[in-house]
Amino acid sequence: MNWGKTVLLAVIIILLTSFSLYSLFTPDNGNKFKGSQPVKPVEPWIIETIPNGGSIFSVLEKQGIPLKDIALLSFRFGDYIDVSTIQPGDTLKIMLTPDKQHIEKMMFVQEPTLRHHFIVKGDSLAYTLEELPITKQKRIIKGSLQGTLDATLLAMGLSPRDKQNINNGLEGEINFQRDARNGDQFEVFVEERIFEGKTLPGKTIYYVQYSGERTGTHELFRFEDKEKDSVLNGLYNREGKSNTTSGVGFPLSVCHVVSQFGKRIDPFFGRWAFHQGVDYRARYGTPVYAVANGAVTSAAYNGGYGNQVQIKHPSGLNTLYAHLSSISVRGGQTVKKGQVIGRVGSTGRSTGAHLHFGLLQGKSYINPTNLKMVGAEKLTDAQMAEFKSQQERIRINMMNLSKPQQVVSNR
């Protein structure tokens, strides 16, 4: 009898042990007691990659998500993310409610360290930003010209945008066609962002030097305004001159795009419509600037645009500034580039304070982002004082980086 009890106990122990071991080594899917029917793992997120030139929200329509839900996201999305920073390849993740009728959550993953989280709460969105840790590294890149500057910079690992910034900065200083020669030396001082061992595209360029026998030596320094994301931030020569001479400025001192030119969901009618301009986020009362010299052709309340100003420029283009809270110019008056023409408001067909900026060629609206806008052609005296000390700091930083870490030699 005693022996039988022992066997029974042993069997129980063995069963229990193997069962716990089985549990330990079986992935816990919360479903192991429900019998033999295998349950397919369900991907809770709908994942969409932003297509080249595609609207972020048009991709959702083909998922069968109601337009009303897409509209809510699209109206509020630009409040948090400057939509002009969205790149093809960024990812949009959507989680639907259990009945699959509405959007519950959305995550937008940008470049890949910024995760924007949205939770739908009735008619509004709760937003949080998750920034994955990156390391920043300052680096001097030295090289010599081989063929075109474009090709040389790209071969050195600079992104197309970095390359464009450097190129724009140097173009006004140097006649490349006439004076540049293979073997001309250049130096770029950058700050890079590194994530999981990889360098992210988009560097901050602090300094550019170009020197050649026929070109002489030219230097550009980065100026940073007090205002974060100021349109003034960028490369200038030692005297504070920007070399991009497009003659067109920005209508605001900080430009955060909430809605681009083109097809979008109309915020009033909730259906797809064509947006004939760019919307910039700005606080009520923010000064609005004429982007170029010109003559005011209209300065009045005008239906859906509310208080609006239109300026005809010598180039033949017309610019439109809409939904203003106040207008500070009169029809017929000439205005200078950078002059305050009114203040941001929400008059006319508008859901909140913003600037609608339109560009007209003849009678048709064209995309204002085609304009090459420049923060400033020349820094003011006050800005110059700050710029001089920033130049000093840049030089000191470069000296501290005792030796260049990457040298591209003639090949």
Ligand SMILES: [Zn+2]
């Ligand atoms: Zn608009």
